[in-house]
Amino acid sequence: MTAQDEELIAVSGLSSGYGAVPVIHSVDFTVRTGEIFAVVGGNGAGKTTLLSTVSGLLRPTSGSVRLAGTDITGWSPERIVAHGLVHIPEGRRLFTGLTVAEHLRLGLWNAPNRRRVERERTERVVDLFPVLGERMDAYAEVLSGGEQQMLAIGQALMREPRVLLLDEPSIGLAPVVIQRVFAVVDRLRTHGLTVILVEQRVGQALALADRGLVLRHGRVEAAGSAAELAKDPALRVAYLGAAAAGDQRIKE
Amino acid sequence: MIADILVAGLVFGSLYGLVAVGFNILHRPTNVVNFAQGELIMIGAMLMAATPIGGLPWGIAAACVMAVVAIVTLAEERVAVTPVLRRSSHAVGWVITTLAFSLLLAEAAGRLWTDQPSTVAPPWPLSMRVEEVLGVRFSSYQVAVVVIAVAVVALLDVLDRSRLGTALRAVAADRDGARLRGIDPAALTRRSFLLGGALAGLTGVLAAPLLLASVTMGLGLLIKGFAALAVGGIGDNRGVLVAGWVLGVIEAAGAVFASPGSQSVVLFAAMLLILLIRPNGLRGLAVQRHV
């Protein structure tokens, strides 16, 4: 494995925002192949903005993003997707009026080998999420929140991306369902996938992740191994509250 | 007489429906209603009537007209739609710019061609000669226009379920969400304008023998297409075709029962009445699920 392979994502000096309003300031981090990298922080810390800038939806005002050694700064989101980085947005943003099967098919949009692999990939996604197989012709908007999150992940997996950006996959889900979603993310690792996981459930996210960073007011407040971050006394007070189990949401 | 009204209503209504289907094709990826649609159709009809193209065998002529109008429509997308949407996808600057493009087309046509309406013959073996079958009087060309309108809507239904159609529906539902799935809305917009332009060309070709081709025919078709769009429900191709028929029949009845010349008044009064009773159009409930 070369050094470049190891650092699958390298973000440096990244700043961006909305129009003239800056939101994230000079963010640096790297993610290694096969890692789960957690990005945690309170409401409005800039987590979504950071992901959107990495995936090309927002143009950075400065800094750079490298994916597997290629500078992808300023690329369009569709080009970045074709390059193997898929961003599942906050709230999943499935398409009203499209069925489960149609979503899965769209997961291969413009993929060079789509005709050859569609069947096999669909079967693999259904193996991973049997509930989707039962509801192939259901419209996305009638699925439960958990099913919707499975569909969003399944759709992304159709392309067999190198990197998955997951923005608060647990949001709006019942605790049992959250456990299942996190279990799925954990399993993705064994498929060789690299994941950047944004969560407000700091305890659970850090328990799953290898490394991560804490974002506060658009800046990196702390970064390191997940175990270190979870033990960081300042963070425990600020984000985890008294309960070190840390399943509650951040109250800032 | 009732039969005559129905025949005329279905035939002209098919044209209005096709105008509205054209609106739908361009609206889907952009949320823009193209005010130049009427003039694009006029260009199609005039190319058929007043240029060397019209002298070619009908099928080849029609294909040339569709290609030319498709390219003009793509030019509209480049200069009058995409630059406006790039600034803000919620702004309504496109109202002005597509209207301006429409005026430009009308102006160009006025310079290029005389304002004498010209007749265009239907393609062999069709004709405008009226036959009588079981007391209903119609020509073979009239039947062909209705059949083609139905075929266009059926074809678009098939397209809708294809991979491309699915991507278009995704873009319409959530543009940024679609981009995150690797779909390029700009590329789909260009394809939609080419397709919608080709349909405008075809609509002009079909209208020419029925309406007389003239440089002033665009506005009437634009407005009646709008009426069909409003009554049928935006985005619903079957709905707007049926609405076109309903409005066409009302218009034809207006011409017979009210004084001739007042049929447009009757048509728009009917449209307002329908929209008062059903603000979302005739099939408003059927498409509600998608909203």
Ligand SMILES: Nc1ncnc2c1ncn2[C@@H]1O[C@H](COP(=O)(O)OP(=O)(O)OP(=O)(O)O)[C@@H](O)[C@H]1O
């Ligand atoms: N579309 C937007 N336009 C303008 N400002 C925005 C927009 N989206 C977010 N912001 C602002 O940017 C800042 C960071 O928001 P962001 O959504 O990135 O935070 P977040 O960490 O993802 O929060 P949450 O946990 O609530 O999802 C906030 O102050 C927010 O008000």
Ligand SMILES: [Mg+2]
């Ligand atoms: Mg967020």
